[in-house]
Amino acid sequence: MRTYDNPVIAGFHPDPSVCRVGDDYYLVCSSFEYVPGVPIFHSRDLVHWRQIGNVLDRPSQLDLPPEAPASGGIYAPTIRHHDGRFYLITTNVSSRGNFVVTAERPEGPWSDPIWLDIPGVDPDLAWDDDGSCWCVSSGNQVTRIDPGEGTVLEGPYPIWSGTGGKYPEAPHLYQVDGWWYLLMSEGGTERGHAVSIARARSPRGPFEPGPVNPFLTHRGTNRPIQSTGHADLVQAADGTWWMVLLGTRPRGYTPEFQVLGRETFLVPVRWEDGWPVAGPVEERHPAPAAWHPLPEPPSRDDFHGDTPAPYWISPRSRPDGSWSLDGGRLTLHATGPTLDEPGHTFIGRRQQHHDCRVTTRLDPGAGRAGLSVRAGLSVRLDETHHYHLEVHEGTARVIARIGPLRQCVAEHPVPPGPITLGIDIRSRRGQGRGPDVIAFSAAGLPLAELDGRYLSTEVATGFTGRVIGMYVTKGSASFDWFDYEPR
Known part of the structure; x- marks a missing residue:
């Protein structure tokens, strides 16, 4: 059986978000105070990734002030493809907050920011059947917006905020089989990190929590991969489901130390009784059906x-x-x-x-x-x-x-x-x-x-x-x- 090794993108590549366009996958990560911002990767199998550029590659898109603190800057981008166009929404916590950029091609060029007057961080985009665009953010609200103009059309409405774990964050909305699923991480992005789920018939809610929450976490275990959370779901071309998420590989004497940063991991997902089931995140998993190895990048x-x-x-x-x-x-x-x-x-x-x-x-x-x-x-x-x-x-x-x-x-x-x-x-x-x-x-x-x-x-x-x-x-x-x- 063919297998793949985790992490699929090693080193400081946290808060992954992924979308599929045909047989191609595109993934982005947080970049914080570093420029150019938001590295973007391409894959044909969810395992082998090649960086094809950076979304925010010029000062008109990302102008960080000299006083921007370390770990400030760009938080938690979400990438989506809708009606022939790529959309990326993210937060510049050292500037004006949430914004959208768009592109015809993932390699760019990406547009200048379209700023949004919505609270919170970790924003997400999802489109309804009638073309309405919904934005959910970690302020625990959902808003209907025009992403091309940056205007708020409806809301915000309060939504489900997890099971009570601290810092509910990284919300993503998905429409699957007549349900709207709200994926959310909670417990903090450290060793208590976890992934939870809820669903509703409308993006406005009300959301009912899943029968088992969190449905993925490594907290309190001795697994070599820790801090699992901040996830995003994607359906492969063959109908299987997968989840990208961040994790760490701490080492050394207690409390152990993670030095590479939060990395991008991949885990298979199955559906049972209308709910996703995933985990634990192993160092090695059975590989997706598609398999497109890439040449090793030159050292x-x-x-x-x-x-x-x-x-x-x-x-x-x-x-x-x-x-x-x-x-x-x-x-x-x-x-x-x-x-x-x-x-x-x-x-x-x-x-x-x-x-x-x-x-x-x-x-x-x-x-x-x-x-x-x-x-x-x-x-x-x-x-x-x-x-x-x-x-x-x-x-x-x-x-x-x-x-x-x-x-x-x-x-x-x-x-x-x-x-x-x-x-x-x-x-x-x-x-x-x-x-x-x-x-x-x-x-x-x-x-x-x-x-x-x-x-x-x-x-x-x-x-x-x-x-x-x-x-x-x-x-x-x-x-x-x-x-x-x-x-």
């Missing part, structure tokens, strides 16, 4: 394109003057003096494996008209939780920022000119309380090993996961390539 980026690949992200903004691509080199120009505050130049990618190695070739511009450059590699959760390896004036330094503390933990002289920097992340075996070890090297010379628990959600708090990338905080520096190797 190395040689920067030969005109624009960065879609998986490269930056916190809050990426001004045109802060980067350039030319002749197979990515050149970064400093826009701020420190990684400890917003406004710096950083381009990174999500850490997607517990064990991996990252290397890059940095040209710090030594000896060029006396320029002084400070640049290197960083593993970050936010401005107050990151480790970085920097080269500055002939010295390589490893610096740890943990909350209010900032310390140089190692330094060593390095020769002028281009230099290879490396970060090895490996799961901790045997003794030790943290989930992993993060080791730094410059020109092949080991410099320091740091405990990975301090770059975890349990320490730093927030909704994101680790992002590893290149930065410049003084002058300009070029990077010949960047290699991310799973181990």
Whole structure:
């Protein structure tokens, strides 16, 4: 029997939403304070996904203020396809709230925001048989709207808000066999996360809860996948049903630490007596009937394109003057003096494996008209939780920022000119309380090993996961390539 492995999209890819158009599936995730915003993926089988772009890829769509906090920005998008057009609805919690963007093709271009005057976050879109569009959000209300104009036509009406668990969120409406089903998560997005269901004959309600709620949760278990919730249902072309949802893979000594962020998982769904049944979420499940494997993405980026690949992200903004691509080199120009505050130049990618190695070739511009450059590699959760390896004036330094503390933990002289920097992340075996070890090297010379628990959600708090990338905080520096190797 063919099987697939969970997660289907590893690393910091939370709050998944999915829609099917013919034999094609499209999935989006939350991006929070990172730009470009809302990564969008394509699949032919719900298992193998390829990122085809980002929905919010220009400042007119996503303009985050410099003071936008870590884990602010874009929350919980929903993607739908109706009457030949793609719709995405989401919330910018650091700006004007809820909005809709549309596109003829999932790759874009997507429209500028159509703002909605509705409360709550995690908005969803569903269309009735007569073409009416209903929006339900985590404020526990449903509203009839015109998504093309952003106008409220009816409501809001209060709706079912779960079984009493905290933070009822991620509501989705589906019309199935004459019923309107309201899928909702509750219990908080941490270890208590759970998925519950209710149904009604009208999107206005009243909703009756399902016979077993929550119908999927891993709380109180020792399963390796935890925090299961924030789900979205989809029917495959062969009539089977599936659910994408977020989860985490915590490791280390109690309370355990999750460092990759909330990831996207897939679980089969069956219907019994008019209600969906799903779970538990296993590390391996029988695969969908359709099977379209994709080639493994290259681990190395040689920067030969005109624009960065879609998986490269930056916190809050990426001004045109802060980067350039030319002749197979990515050149970064400093826009701020420190990684400890917003406004710096950083381009990174999500850490997607517990064990991996990252290397890059940095040209710090030594000896060029006396320029002084400070640049290197960083593993970050936010401005107050990151480790970085920097080269500055002939010295390589490893610096740890943990909350209010900032310390140089190692330094060593390095020769002028281009230099290879490396970060090895490996799961901790045997003794030790943290989930992993993060080791730094410059020109092949080991410099320091740091405990990975301090770059975890349990320490730093927030909704994101680790992002590893290149930065410049003084002058300009070029990077010949960047290699991310799973181990």
